[in-house]
Amino acid sequence: MRRLTTFLSLAALGVSMTGAFAQDKAIMGFKDPATELELEKKFDQQLKAENLDQWLKRMSSRPHHVGSPFDKDNADFMAAMFKSWGYEAEVVSYDVLFPTPKVRLLEMTGPSRFKAGLVEPALKEDATSGQTKEQLPVYNAYSADGDVTAELVYVNYGVPADYEELEKAGIDVKGKIVIAKYYGSWRGIKPKLAAEKGAIGCIIYSDPADDGYVQGDVYPEGPYRSEHGVQRGSVMDMPLYPGDPLTPGVGATKDAKRLDIKTAPTLTKIPVIPISYGDAKPLLDALGGPVAPASWRGGLPITYHIGPGPAKVHLKLEFNWDIKPAYNVIAKMKGSEFPDQWVIRGNHHDAWVNGAADPVSGMVALMEEARAVAELTKTGWKPKRTLVYCGWDAEEPGLIGSTEWAEDHAAELKEKAVAYINTDGNGRGFLFAGGSHTLEELVGEVAASVTDPQKGVTLAERRKAFDIVNSGNPDHKGFQISALGSGSDFTPFIQHLGVASLNVGFGGESGGGEYHSIYDSYDHYSRFQDPGMVYGVVLAQVCGRLTMRLANADILPFEFDHFYSTVATYADEVMKLPEQMREEADKINGMLKANYYDLAADPKQPNYKPLPPKEVPYLNFSPLQTSLATLKEKAATVEGLLKAGSIAPAKWAKVNELLYQSERTLIDESGLPRRDWFKHEIYAPGFYTGYGVKTLPGVREAIEQEEWAEAQEEIITLAATLDKFNSHLDKIIAAAK
């Protein structure tokens, strides 16, 4: 479900060609790289764009949301395909809460009357857009039932900074219905925050400035969102925990203990509905009150006002609160040497409607990868470690299929999982990768070994050019993987279980506005996103290499220098944060005291005077600094041992086990404050961003929220976690010597 809108802000791919064995054409962890490189060549030769295209067309030919007939059909199809290629494949189902709409009514009752259509029209240019009987209507899953009438308030993106502006202007949303634009945060944040602020209903719409005509020609002329296109999507409180809302922490098996729906904490507190800009325009146009700040204005041909009112809105929503089966497809190929070490590769298969881009474009790349790997086994080659290919169901409503499976198999995964490699929707453009920085060097190596099909240079070189041109900085560092927040199925693996994970894909040249609408179709995808499935094949090349290198390495391609320097950067940021906040507070308090804001304000406009900032105390970062200094030293020692290439083969097994277990030590079993499902101390989705990552989340969010006592505690927890990691590095050193 993740939308790659943050792509442009990702750091670049920077390749440093080092590995566990220092030699020409070295690849990390292989004593005999030539054999592995030969294998990858054969792998590439297997990949056929026609397969991706055929499967994409087949799997997106009907709506296939959770609980739909074609969802099950696709799962069975995939399982059969995996079996036909030689995998042990099964469809594993969980029983999960998946509400669908029963009543949807949105109308303006004054000053003029208007009833929202809430319908996406079929287009003759889009073959599947007319499958109205099977399509889920436009709605936000896990919205509360409700029947509310109130004045409307425009809240921009509905993120914390927007409510701060409203507070400055003296506008309260208590008892009102808010209308927020999509983007700026994960959508679930919008009703969550609105409810916290006292609003009784929430409307989310797609402004043409964000993915409509302002960006480019609209569908079917171009790829962007047309007047009546709507973004469906989940609004469950995923930053609390993802997965089935009724079974946090455990698999949603038939007889799992379930919460009462009334007490399930991740359901929204207020009714919320997504609408098109066609439906939003009359509502926004009827708002009075102050003109919205310049940065709040969207692309509609109106003057954006904040309200409240005079527009009055009636929102009535009722849902069928059904338990539905979620069908995960799990396909395994047993490892020849280490069957109890699993390299896991996943993509979801459920969609909001036909979902050609999201998720099938990624799913078919995974399938072709799995098929090609299976073909290689016919030549006698076998993976040393077990491969687990997964097609997740129920990702769209809240990463449910993957989360339930991960929770259900938690103990086994903690023991066996070497790494998890995720993909989701794919498109034409540039390689991006996020994940565990212990795998950054591996990704860089792979990026430097695959050719970009449009430019004929390596993926790493093209991405570097992109980052240099877009930053305007010719000294840009190059390839770095980003930290993972949330938004796709890596979350249960990395953030709940501490399995080193990666999330990989292509994008940046496949922009559009089809996301979560009926127009995310084969017709749209094959015209605008990746014609000829060219980048689908490249995705299979990249992920095939990552999977096979992890499966076959003599010494697993984990590495700790990049991890240290990345964490040191994060630590530097959080250590500077209080000082920056203090300076800003001093500045603003000085300007308030001098009365500058009042003097500069137009008496006929709202005075957006800052609220007086509170004093910022001094924190003791020394425990973190001490742990980091030790990490630096130990990471360098491990690096030296791995690079020397002198570890005796007899020690490899023990070293490998310790290498892939290292990420586990970054888990703090007591979890993050107020959301103990999230246990990773380095990476988490933000409590008020939803998908956007917060690194060193315990410390960073406590500081940002000005919870100073908690910040001090979290520094100690983080330092203790890094100490655990350091002790683990000691074990690797001992095992390698």
Place this chain on the structure above:
Amino acid sequence: MRRLTTFLSLAALGVSMTGAFAQDKAIMGFKDPATELELEKKFDQQLKAENLDQWLKRMSSRPHHVGSPFDKDNADFMAAMFKSWGYEAEVVSYDVLFPTPKVRLLEMTGPSRFKAGLVEPALKEDATSGQTKEQLPVYNAYSADGDVTAELVYVNYGVPADYEELEKAGIDVKGKIVIAKYYGSWRGIKPKLAAEKGAIGCIIYSDPADDGYVQGDVYPEGPYRSEHGVQRGSVMDMPLYPGDPLTPGVGATKDAKRLDIKTAPTLTKIPVIPISYGDAKPLLDALGGPVAPASWRGGLPITYHIGPGPAKVHLKLEFNWDIKPAYNVIAKMKGSEFPDQWVIRGNHHDAWVNGAADPVSGMVALMEEARAVAELTKTGWKPKRTLVYCGWDAEEPGLIGSTEWAEDHAAELKEKAVAYINTDGNGRGFLFAGGSHTLEELVGEVAASVTDPQKGVTLAERRKAFDIVNSGNPDHKGFQISALGSGSDFTPFIQHLGVASLNVGFGGESGGGEYHSIYDSYDHYSRFQDPGMVYGVVLAQVCGRLTMRLANADILPFEFDHFYSTVATYADEVMKLPEQMREEADKINGMLKANYYDLAADPKQPNYKPLPPKEVPYLNFSPLQTSLATLKEKAATVEGLLKAGSIAPAKWAKVNELLYQSERTLIDESGLPRRDWFKHEIYAPGFYTGYGVKTLPGVREAIEQEEWAEAQEEIITLAATLDKFNSHLDKIIAAAK
């Protein structure tokens, strides 16, 4: 005619309370400040908002463009008023070229057909908007006659940077008709540049993002430009020379020698017409070709494409190329001690239509100032120096009234003019001032002596608060006057004759979209711009003080420390410019060589790859540095003499004459390259900005245009001019000792 859109970028008012006589309640140049302050108090008591309101209503009650009956009527009215107050007043007329439209046709001939309305509808909420018989239709004065048909190209604001983008994308406007948005430069630059690039026609429209619904509610609900509102305006090549196109450099008297219209260089080379966004939308919507870059997109509900075509446009324009009388009102009050020293105060009175804001709001403040000054003379007080109050005609077509008068009286003005103080349209908000930096301290003093009517602090304090809040920098320096480019009647005085000048007004809280439309009316002004004429009265207070202090000072309030430090800042900028260009060129050449732009480009989109920058040579700035060092020293010496307050009264007359003559030495009689009418070596309007200033224009523009030999010559010319100025300071020093 100047639009105060650059207001927000002006530097702040920073007051340093020093003066020629250092004492409590000192004001620069007065041995007995108490008497002068008492006089100003009485002056303030005279000012009546009702007068401004009544005259505003009267003078904007009918259209009064050049050559219209009501233009003459207003001139006669003003002259009569000045006479009634005791001034020697006369209406001085010149015969100037003023074309008006005969044929106006703009239509799209394909792919669909559309005919532009070119009409602003009357509104029942606006009493004068229905005076269609007397209104000038929407047009651009000095457009060429023409009948052209061609494909359309969208060129954003139509400024040099935009054509550079087009060139990168491989789009040529040769033989095409361009459509450009208003703003981003003075409008005359758009057809000038389009013609230079080979276009055969030019359309200019008001995008709603710039002064329409994106900014706020449109008229009559709010002040902004509505669907069919059009900005009229001159497109003569004013950066070459302003004033009557047929009589450059001399007054357009009855028997002046005139150029043939066919050879007049300031007329546009191609036909050009202004339109509303209502008329622009179908044209823009019919464009194909690449989607415009993000920063080019406006506020219409369409995807902005560049073209060329398929939209094909037919533009036919014919004009009556008539000579019309321009009626300047000149009112004098003879100085009691120095009748041959003139303090000149001016505002124009002609409008494009009814012109309540532009120019009458400023004109009536000038009139009330003149009336109050005259009232003071009834108490026995007389100004020591002669006051000259001017109401200029024909400013809108090209500063014609003021330019012809200044050219006609050049010799007398060079001898007698102490300073020129200009105003134009006024509004609610913050004080701004631009002009000669030798008068910066005087303006600061005045700003600190007048109270802001909305906040009760001084104008200087309010402006400082504004600058601090908007820059976010609490250490912002405070009040500085900006450098003058062009756009109002100060230009002939400062840039042609070297008369120290100021341009003063209020704005920032009176934004709107009435500019140069039929909706610039009394109804609009009194509702949205300055209800109650509150800031009109404050403008009279400020300009009355400036005028009276210059008229009455014992030692004229000129000062050279601010001038030195300002010029030093400009010099620092131009000296850094080649280095910055060199670094940028090296960076871009490096990135081009490394092929980064091609690798980063989307093969399905235009590749906006930079054109290879040329090598930047090293310039010899030492002559400029030497002259500046001398200036610094001499300015300090003069400052010391003035501040000590020890100059003997017998020497005042000689010192004063030298003080006000100082600006004259900044004139280089040979003028700027390619436009010898502009002779000031410190301030000029940009050759490709039109209104926007270029400081040290000879050197700066040569560097910007990469004319390196010329840049080196201009450094020498500038240094020689500063040396003349330095010698003049020597004379002051000698006279004062």
